[in-house]
Amino acid sequence: MEKQGLQPGGTAQEAIMPNNETIFAWVSDLAAFGRRGTNALDDRRSVDYLLGAFKDFGLTGIQVQESESFHWRASRSKLIVGATPIPHSPAVFSFNAHDGNGPFSTGRDGLSTPLADVGDGKEDDFAQVDVTGRIVLFNLRFLVPRSLLLAGGEFIHDPHDSVNATDLDTANPYLTNFEDVLQRAINAGAAGFVGVLADYFDSHDICPEYTEGITIPGLWVTKRAGARIRALTASGAAHATMHLEGARVPTTARTVIGYLPGRSTDTIMIQSHHDAAWDGGVEDASGTAEVLALARYYSRIPQEHRPKTLMFVLMDSHWTGYQAHEHFVETFVTRPATPHRIVANVTLEHIAKQAEIGPDGQLEIHDLPEYRAVFENVSAPLKTVIDDAITRHDLQRTIRLPSDKLVPLIGELPTDAGFVYDAGIPTISFISGPLYLYDKADTLDKVHKSDLAPVAQAFADIIDHLATTPSDRIPA
Template identity: 45%
Template sequence: MTHRRPSCLTEEMTVLKTCARAAALAGLLLLAACGSGEGGGEAYDADGKCLRDTSAEAQGMPSEDRIFGWIADLTRFGNRRTGTVGGQKAAAYMKCRFEALGLEDVHYETATTWKWEATRSSLRVAGEAVDSTPTAFSFITADKPSVFSTGPGGLNAEIVDVGLGVPIVKDVKGKIVVFDLKFLVPTAALAPLMEFLWDPALTTLLDPSLSVLVANPFQTTYETAVQQVLNAGAAGFVGVLADYFNSNKYYNESYHTAVTIPGVWVAPKDGKRIRALMKAAGDKPTANLVMEGSREETQGRAVVGTLPGQSLDTILVTSHHDAAWNGAVEDGSGAASVIAQAQYFASKPAQERQKTLLFTTMDSHWTGYQVHKAFAKKYITDKLTPYNIVGNVTIEHIGKQGIKDADGNLAVTDQPEFRGIFENLGPSLKLTMINGLIKHDLRRTALLQAHLLCPTVGIPTDAFACVAGVPTASLIAGPNYLYDEADTLDKVAKDQLVPVNRFFAELVEAMDATPSALIGIPGISALPTAASLRE
């Protein structure tokens, strides 16, 4: 029943040539299909590569408007989930940017991952429609492609409220369960890892919203609660986003739990409404849950390009280009920052680089990180390429602060979201980062110690290289709109784009000048990782 969706990017070399030949015949139509027409009128050579950009704007550190323009381009592709047209366009766009800036050996690395899509979804409680969004990666057949459906009339069953859902003490077998999803980790919980904080105005402590005490949507009770629901034999579930602002457009990542029943998210206000409807309906209220869609294998992509140095000791600069929705902050800002770093270093004479620079952005961020894992295995663990990766920087989420207002709605301030740089670098590079935070006024930014996290549980960023044993500095922020369709261009902290990229460019230069063995702390960064111990 499932099938692989045809794509103009299925086989990179064949398709690039096909796109080039077809472009001569079909012009703009094909360019749109290959994801290039929306990026700004790129030109291609006979081999289908983007022509080199020799304009003045393509030299040195890009301007704020130029970086923001790349973010805007990415958001125009629509949702960039892996396997979608928007996701394919994003990968093609990143590849074109690398080529236009003169990076060498620009290509895709691929891995098989999953595309999950709900084409129809609705919820009625006690006969009344309730606004909802399908819970991503639910209603699947574990480890198999599938087409799922609750049937023509949907799932009709008694609906039961289990509160937090841990433990479930009610009989819910064959029923639809309502539970509260809770967010677990507030910013303040990172305090034990803090090595340095640049916040000269003390905004983190004096914030009237007390946002440092509010948990962000990254780590939640989802796996625990849903596993309880599954174990109890429920037929479906309704997750109330109890700690969220008033939205149900929450797109969760693919968790380890194989969620084999349908589920939907509802906003906090609709959770209250559901419980009022249940109470008014009497002893055995009923609900109707409809979900139809599919889960199929698809090809995930990493876009890779290099700037050779005098040695094959290599510094990796990375982020991800996919997104749950249109993703301006998550992670248009990160992908655009990788382009910014590529432009800055491509403008410098090659003889100034002691080490090779390897730039990459990836997808499968939402679908299980298969591309990240395959890349780490090939380039770091198994060392199947010439590159000896000795350092890594990862850049994500340059966004404004999001808070809940008094009515429970999303409000965005003009200051940057509190952010952390997880790092396990050596002492001289720690000092470089501290000086850089002050020099570039990266306010509300903390250095977070990751020496013990990297070889054990990892860090909550896309810095897969850290888990594979590479000394890393990884920027991350967790604004509350990060997994929501509300992550739009107005949420980008535009005034921070250049300072953040100058900070990381200087860090990469310092890594380049540091003996490879001293980028991390000898004897600590080289500890066997949790991943390697499992293999």
């Protein structure tokens, strides 16, 4: 499909944006790798694929920045309450007993203790229960409902009035009570934990992002299994046996970088992350494919018609502590080792279908885009550009939300651009947070395929304006 490209001196250049089928083919290729990046030990598959794409598109300065990260994997786990085996999944990044790399194990006989049920794990809950030496049972709660995003938005594109009040309480799984509850449990001398996925659909296959300092072993169970455990406890079977063993080992995180030089070394960074905990069709094969679409599109525009340099960046270590992101910021922003000055960041993540919890607890998928936000901290004229691009390309259920309103409330920018944003780079970050984001259920069928090209087109509009806006007029 044709689109008018960068417009230096008023002369429009024609370029062709890859269509939905082409972009989805890249999504499919990446998802076929399954676990990738630091989630698979010393994995180069997505990196090599992306290097090949960047070379095919004619990008220059192609490189792989390597960073020290780690790989966590459980080799064995078991949970028995009374005499009843309970289905579960290991809580990734738990049992970080060495606060670093090495094997972990509850021993041949496992950890066998009474259960201490602290409900939602608030301070008052802990005050009523002695958890010393025990396995703590608590409810994992998701803290950011869609209604919070809608309340903070300055603009929403919803031409069909599709916002359903019954959907607004659904929360994404990014921000939870996990860190606070586990810190209370560890401080109180707990020996392990079982987290009940109380706000989740009927799955225990969740792989949240890394939380530092979880020194005790832990397992996840479904809401239904949590109710079963509590029923067993009420009937007198309050004893639990937990087994968890595996290892955390060092591995290399790899960030793929490529350039399309412009007439200026002032540079627009276009970013996503290529690693995945599962197949990662939505997170983040879809975001990576959007970056590929933009790289191929802009590669067809001659350098003399690109006012600024474009830098395409695909990160690793999204789950394992963001070491690649920190290393990138140190090298290219804080103490830049290149002549390129990054003046704006565009980040693309999660082209997703809407998900809800059905009446039977199962995951329900709707053929609608998941509610999504564009977090930004740019000037008023560029805010208008974002709104116009969202409307022109009909990115339904998309909210523009000033980052400076959200970040003070939750303490961080909840996107892959967080480290770049914290480093002071003006950032425009597109993201959604469907329920299945960290789950094994994040498969290709969850990608909102019909939105792939429109999202790329909208962000090409935005990038065109970033490229022709004087760099000192980009920030808010």
